[in-house]
Amino acid sequence: MTRPYAEVIGDPIVQSKSPAIHTFWLGKLGIAADYRACHVLSDGLETYLADRRADPAWRGCNVTMPHKEAIMPLLDRLDDEASAVGAVNTVLRAGDGTLTGTNTDLAGFLEPLQPLLAAPHLFRMARVFGAGGAARAIIAALARNGFATVLAARDPAKAQALLDELGRGNDNHAVALSHFAPPTDFAFDDREGILDLVVNASPLGMAGHEPLALDFSHVPPGSVVYDVVTHPLDTPLLVAARERGFETVDGLAMLIGQAAVAFERFFGQPAPRQDDAELREILTR
Structure with missing residues (x-):
């Protein structure tokens, strides 16, 4: 059985700290799941979502530039946070393949x-x-x-x-x-x-x-x-x-805070925030 997974998408994507953050939390909680980085170009965004929509192991993705606004019309619904901000930084997949956009940056x-x-x-x-x-x-x-x-x-x-x-x-x-x-x-x-x-x-x-x-x-x-x-x-x-x-x-406060909201939505458990000091040390090496 394929392990559940979530991703961060963007162009470029190599600089993203999200894989390090989510992988750290998954390890701390002993959750058998993965978090990956996926390089998605603007002209490949619609195809990416169609492929992931059909994958029951995919829990969703975080969205970085330049896709935060371009992804909105490709989703089935936007929640109140995404509507308030006018941008999506997190996509969640429901069991029936429905895709919801939210925004955890706020x-x-x-x-x-x-x-x-x-x-x-x-x-x-x-x-x-x-x-x-x-x-x-x-x-x-x-x-x-x-x-x-x-x-x-x-x-x-x-x-x-x-x-x-x-x-x-x-x-x-x-x-x-x-x-x-x-x-x-x-x-x-x-x-x-x-x-x-x-x-x-x-x-x-x-x-x-x-x-x-x-x-x-x-x-x-x-x-x-x-x-x-x-x-x-x-x-x-x-x-x-x-x-x-x-x-x-500093900027890590916002980065870790928004990631924690997404993590719980992806994997069903709160992020272990008692380990923030250790996580900060990893992210600043």
């Missing part, structure tokens, strides 16, 4: 923020950098939790379109990425009772890319600085934030 992004979000606030504000694929789930997650968002991008019109689509009509604003590069003499008001986030949802700071140009005079006191980049894990933004005394969240 939950993954929010997971490390839950202790903060559990408290009441007078106001919640986020400064988010980047208007690409990673930003979609982040903007939707922030809107769902009552944040007013300033979205900075090289193309402010694209940023405004994302806010119009996903921002739930909150007091949101789009600005040019360059807005936050020079110093400002803006005097922040009393931030007591205010939750401020600074989120890098762009590739800036990733290996091979220039750092995010942010002058910390734009960052309110007490902000949490969150960078979704995972290579390097300790980005220039996070290093600079810690040097100035800000609380930080």
